[in-house]
Amino acid sequence: MKGIVSLGALVTILSCSSAQAQDANAPDTLLMVKLPTVNVNAERKWANDTVRYQYNQTRYYITTILPYLNAATKLFNELDAKVNDPNTNRKERKAFVSSKEDELRDKFENEVKNLNETQGVLLVKLVARQTGVNIYSMLGEFKNPFTAVKWQAWARFNGFNLNKRYTPADEPMLEHIMEDLGYPLPAVYGEMERTALRNQDVKYPKR
Structure with missing residues (x-):
C-alpha cells in the first residue's frame, strides 16, 4: 500500500507543477518521468x-x-x-x-x-x-x-x-x-x- 501512496503523491505533484506552469503563461512542457516498477501484493483469503x-x-x-x-x-x-x-x-x-x-x-x-x-x-x-x-x-x-x-x-x-x-x-x-x-x-x-x-x-x- 505504501508504494501506491508514494506513486499517487508523485503524480499529484507533477500535475500541480504542470498547472502552475500553464498559469504563469510558460511554454508548454512535456514531462518525461520514468517510474520504477512497484509490485503491490494484497493479502487474500484462502479458500480453505x-x-x-x-x-x-x-x-x-x-x-x-x-x-x-x-x-x-x-x-x-x-x-x-x-x-x-x-x-x-x-x-x-x-x-x-x-x-x-x-x-x-x-x-x-x-x-x-x-x-x-x-x-x-x-x-x-x-x-x-x-x-x-x-x-x-x-x-x-x-x-x-x-x-x-x-x-x-x-x-x-x-x-x-x-x-x-x-x-x-x-x-x-x-x-x-x-x-x-x-x-x-x-x-x-x-x-x-x-x-x-x-x-x-x-x-x-x-x-
Missing part, C-alpha cells in the same frame, strides 16, 4: 485450510528441488547448444551427453534418490517449464526411445504426461510459487500463454 496446506507444502518441495532444477536447466542449455552445433557429429554428441550425465550423477545422485514421488514429479514438470520443450521428445533425442517410453510410463502412473509441452495456465499454483521465488515465466512462452495465465482468477496469495 486444505488449499493453504497444499500451497505451503508445494512451495516447500519446490525450494528443496531448486538446486537440481537449476543444474538440469543448465545441462539442457549446454546439450541444446551442442546438438545444434553443425560441427558436432552424432558420436561426439552421444559422448558429450554421457559425460554430462555422469557429471550430474556424481554430483546429485544421492540427493535425488532421497526425493519423494511428489518432489520427483515437480522436478520433471519444472524442467519442462524452464526449458519450454516436450520432455518425452527431449529424452528420445538425448537418450533413446526406450528411455523415453520408460519415463513416460512412470509419468502416466503419477498422473501427468511427458509427451506434451508445459502449459502455464494448467498449473496456476506452480506459477504463483515460481514467480514468488524469483523464477518468472521463461521467454520461450508466447503472449497468448501469458495472457491466459494472467486472466485466471486464482486465490493464491503472494508473499
Whole structure:
C-alpha cells in the first residue's frame, strides 16, 4: 500500500507543477518521468485450510528441488547448444551427453534418490517449464526411445504426461510459487500463454 501512496503523491505533484506552469503563461512542457516498477501484493483469503496446506507444502518441495532444477536447466542449455552445433557429429554428441550425465550423477545422485514421488514429479514438470520443450521428445533425442517410453510410463502412473509441452495456465499454483521465488515465466512462452495465465482468477496469495 505504501508504494501506491508514494506513486499517487508523485503524480499529484507533477500535475500541480504542470498547472502552475500553464498559469504563469510558460511554454508548454512535456514531462518525461520514468517510474520504477512497484509490485503491490494484497493479502487474500484462502479458500480453505486444505488449499493453504497444499500451497505451503508445494512451495516447500519446490525450494528443496531448486538446486537440481537449476543444474538440469543448465545441462539442457549446454546439450541444446551442442546438438545444434553443425560441427558436432552424432558420436561426439552421444559422448558429450554421457559425460554430462555422469557429471550430474556424481554430483546429485544421492540427493535425488532421497526425493519423494511428489518432489520427483515437480522436478520433471519444472524442467519442462524452464526449458519450454516436450520432455518425452527431449529424452528420445538425448537418450533413446526406450528411455523415453520408460519415463513416460512412470509419468502416466503419477498422473501427468511427458509427451506434451508445459502449459502455464494448467498449473496456476506452480506459477504463483515460481514467480514468488524469483523464477518468472521463461521467454520461450508466447503472449497468448501469458495472457491466459494472467486472466485466471486464482486465490493464491503472494508473499
